């Protein structure tokens with residue numbers, strides 16, 4: 001499996017690039033939510049991988065992207081099937097995130113899931129705030145990762161009350177409680 005597009009950097013740019021450790025530290029300063037990207041293997045088995053490199057791309061048409069390591073076992077299955085779901089994890093779901101980032105391939109033995117109504121793909125509704133079911137719209141190889149652009153064909157919000165699982169500087173966290181949010185807003189207002 002290889003993508004339709006291959007994004008390359010020139011040798012001059014490659015020679016000028018940051019060291020991996022520096023780049024990792026810089027990028028880990030940027031907080032994100034956590035998703036589990038799921039699909040079905042060729043044999044129909046459910047597959048999923050933890051992914052924080054998830055981003056909204058376009059509203060019309062509704063496009064999003066997930067960025068996965070080229071060696072990801074889930075990546076090849078997802079591209080072959082042409083369909084995937086992005087499950088946006090809710091707070092207190094560190095264990096789900098760790099499970100889908102672990103080296104085991106039996107991740108669904110302990111995960112709660114059900115087949116989605118459209119494509120029968122694995123839906124982690126008990127662990128997520130919302131999900132987007134996507135058809136693969138494009139694949140771009142970018143260095144040691146592959147960007148998969150998905151067109152959202154189904155999905156919805158299933159938990160309005162909870163906050164998201166957050167990830168920042170290689171640590172999990174949670175969205176501030178309502179009181180904390182108000183305190184931050186007041187502090188900012190006072191600072192002018």
Ligand SMILES: Cc1cc2nc3c(=O)[nH]c(=O)nc-3n(C[C@H](O)[C@H](O)[C@H](O)COP(=O)(O)O)c2cc1C
Nearest residue numbers: 049050051052053067068069072073074100101102
């Ligand atoms: C919080 C968190 C975020 C992650 N984000 C990504 C990501 O955006 N892209 C990626 O390729 N791997 C990411 N990973 C690592 C993968 O989940 C991990 O390498 C996984 O074992 C790969 O599984 P696979 O080979 O079955 O696809 C993340 C891990 C954690 C814990």
